[in-house]
Amino acid sequence: MDATADVEVQLGQGDVALTARDRTLLQAVAAHGSLNAAADALGRSYAHAQRRIVELEDAFGPLVDRSRGGSGGGGSELTDAAEQLLARFQRLQAEFDGVATAAETVLQGTVVDRDGELATVETPSGTVRAIVDTEAGPGDAVEVGIRADSVTLNAPHEAPEPAGTSARNQFAGTVERIDEGTAIALVDLAVDPDTTLSALVTDTSLEKLDITAGSELVASFKATATVGVISALDQSRADGSS
Structure with a gap:
């Protein structure tokens, strides 16, 4: 496989x-x-x-x-x-x-650290490295968007070590749903009880990987393909205090 x-x-x-x-x-x-x-x-x-x-x-x-x-x-x-x-x-x-364009997973989280444009965000699903609005500092609530076409799926025993790849964000999960199109399939991976991460794969890859509902997979995605913005709630509070 x-x-x-x-x-x-x-x-x-x-x-x-x-x-x-x-x-x-x-x-x-x-x-x-x-x-x-x-x-x-x-x-x-x-x-x-x-x-x-x-x-x-x-x-x-x-x-x-x-x-x-x-x-x-x-x-x-x-x-x-x-x-x-x-x-x-x-x-x-x-x-x-x-x-x-339509398939994007949005995670709610809190900035815990940042290094220039990149920030570490703690979410209910785990820690994510992302490009985050420079106005967001430690403690600020942000929304992190992950496009389905930026996610790579791996068999658990074949998932790359985060330190050895540019796709350092990784979540393990179970395939919840597969929506097959003409040649593209949208795979929804449940990474925690309340969060589903979407990934795009070709129908050929779907068959070769033998991906079915219930399959255990690891999703990887790059920090540079993940964008965080200040959450609407935090933004409204900031606007109200200014």
Whole structure:
């Protein structure tokens, strides 16, 4: 079983997946009229770009029509299949962006320490490191937002040591609910009796990790992807005293 589930929008076909980097390459071919010019514009080697196109075509079928040089010069253009593939990718990206924006876990907590923009916040679910409003000091109540697309899920025995990863925030929990979309799944992880942490994973990762309701997992997320603001109650008190 794979140890980690996180999200990068991909369209898979067998062992090959079209990624955002591949989408950019195909779009550059369409814009510049040749693979050579596309690679140059993107700062990539032509050999690497050509090899990647071949890999994608082995999986998805013809994507680039190439013409040899002659009196009119050589060039490349996308096939109808490539245009359809890019459209599918765009729809998947839109679905992902919509879910990621809507799915955010908000924790109530109290600042216990801070170091510049980063602060340590004590919440009912545990301690969180986050980028917190600079006006919030020790003792202030804050609301910490954690976007679902910033959360990585791991099997408990495969969870990285916090000191050895940039994702130093970690909560263990039990899968409470799974909402599967076309290619993206929203996993709700109960990290304490009153708190559910949402995470986005691809359907492929969901299957590989064998995530089901009741699965025990560890959620990890970076401090730099976690934002805290002064809670509305504390803010209203501050406004009233000024």
